[in-house]
Amino acid sequence: MSEAQERAFAELAPHYLLDVPRDVAWTSVHPEARMDPVAEYGREAPLIVEIGSGQGHAIVSAASSRPDEDFLAVEVFRAGLARTMLDADKAGVRNLRLVEANAPEVLSTYLPEGAATEVWIFFSDPWHKKRHTKRRLIRPGFGDAAARALSDGGLLRLATDWEDYALQMREVLDAEPLFERAFEGEWAERFDGRVMTAFERKGIAKGREIRDLVYRRKPRA
Numbered sequence: 459m460s461e462a463q464e465r466a467f468a469e470l471a472p473h474y475l476l477d478v479p480r481d482v483a484w485t486s487v488h489p490e491a492r493m494d495p496v497a498e499y500g501r502e503a504p505l506i507v508e509i510g511s512g513q514g515h516a517i518v519s520a521a522s523s524r525p526d527e528d529f530l531a532v533e534v535f536r537a538g539l540a541r542t543m544l545d546a547d548k549a550g551v552r553n554l555r556l557v558e559a560n561a562p563e564v565l566s567t568y569l570p571e572g573a574a575t576e577v578w579i580f581f582s583d584p585w586h587k588k589r590h591t592k593r594r595l596i597r598p599g600f601g602d603a604a605a606r607a608l609s610d611g612g613l614l615r616l617a618t619d620w621e622d623y624a625l626q627m628r629e630v631l632d633a634e635p636l637f638e639r640a641f642e643g644e645w646a647e648r649f650d651g652r653v654m655t656a657f658e659r660k661g662i663a664k665g666r667e668i669r670d671l672v673y674r675r676k677p678r679a
């Protein structure tokens with residue numbers, strides 16, 4: 459990491475980065491570890507979780523413009539976490555925390571059940587080679603983890619520049635009994651709170667179409 463990124467970890471991590479008990483790997487989460495949002499943010503407020511937050515452009519912008527809500531960035535890329543902390547600090551953002559961990563584990567055990575009012579996944583790695591597509595995050599079974607973390611009526615928002623992955627996301631989530639579409643027509647409108655990131659800009663420059671999706675978590679029985 460660069461000097462600034464090292465500084466981010468030394469000076470800013472104590473405020474922003476959650477201290478997660480690990481299981482086997484560094485980015486794993488111990489299955490018995492549970493986040494306590496009230497203790498972490500010092501209040502009760504709606505919680506928005508971004509999976510694969512990258513450099514943090516979307517979540518820092520959202521957290522600074524929506525001070526009444528709390529935000530959690532989930533990312534495994536250290537330099538991205540450092541950038542996110544530096545930008546959050548510069549913007550004086552206080553309602554944001556970061557977790558350096560594998561997203562499926564955060565959704566399926568670390569977050570308390572029903573804790574998130576929204577889960578965002580923007581430009582998830584497309585793993586575009588045929589032999590790699592099984593590594594995609596949004597694949598059959600993903601809905602269970604996302605539904606566990608979301609509150610009743612909570613929203614799962616997605617965007618991608620990769621057509622084949624967009625089709626897979628829609629097919630997987632349409633088949634999920636715990637979710638229903640929260641959009642009309644083929645694709646959702648661009649989500650207003652989603653700012654342009656480097657990944658989106660790159661996709662557009664390559665002539666790719668950006669597709670948004672939004673699904674609502676059905677109420678628990």
Ligand SMILES: C[S@@+](CC[C@H](N)C(=O)[O-])C[C@H]1O[C@@H](n2cnc3c(N)ncnc32)[C@H](O)[C@@H]1O
Binds near residue numbers: 534559583
């Ligand atoms: C293509 S980038 C998009 C980043 C950001 N959302 C944006 O739009 O700029 C995908 C990000 O997801 C992260 N990621 C991939 N798999 C992950 C996982 N299992 N848990 C947490 N983050 C993950 C990667 O490290 C990468 O930063």
